[in-house]
Amino acid sequence: MEPHGSGAASVETGLPVLDHLLERLAHYARFDLTLEVEPGAAEAEVAEAGSALGTALADLLRADAARAYGFASMTSSEALASVVLEVSDEPFLFSNVDLTEARIGGLGTDVARGFLERFAEGAGVTLHVRLLNGTDSQHVLDAIFKALGVALAQACSTEGGRE
Secondary structure, three states, X not given: OEOOOXXXXXXXXXOHHXXXXXXXXXXXXXXXXXXXXXXXXXXXXXXXXHHHHHHHHHHHHOOOHHHOEEEEEEEEOOEEEEEEXXXXXOOEEEEOOXXXXXXXXXXXXXXXXXXXXXXXXXXXXXXXXXXXXXXXXXXXXXXXXXXXXXXXXXXOOOOOOOO
């Protein structure tokens, strides 16, 4: 992964929905991302992808204590989501989003929560995800992953003294 790239992504998790969301994240974060997850159960693939991405970003996020946070609000059609992250010794996901009953591409979207939890643990961040508006599950997920991308770009920015 190249954190200061063009937003190009080559993602193969075995789950087209997750591939799309990670491509959105890479685009909005301007990360060049290559991620391939060994096929398995959907929940295991999602967890592995979240952990791998978080671990890949952990050192970069901790490189500058003064810039150890990011925040963004993004839309996707009617959905509006806000993401705030901060480097933390007690990583955790706090979210008001409940998509356990939704299905996208035959996949229960509650696995997105699993991805975000493992990402927060791997990256060592406290992650707050708030859905401010939206009912369409795909739009909600797009807005969340776009906002996460922008927040990560901010937290990994070279501005403010980072090389």
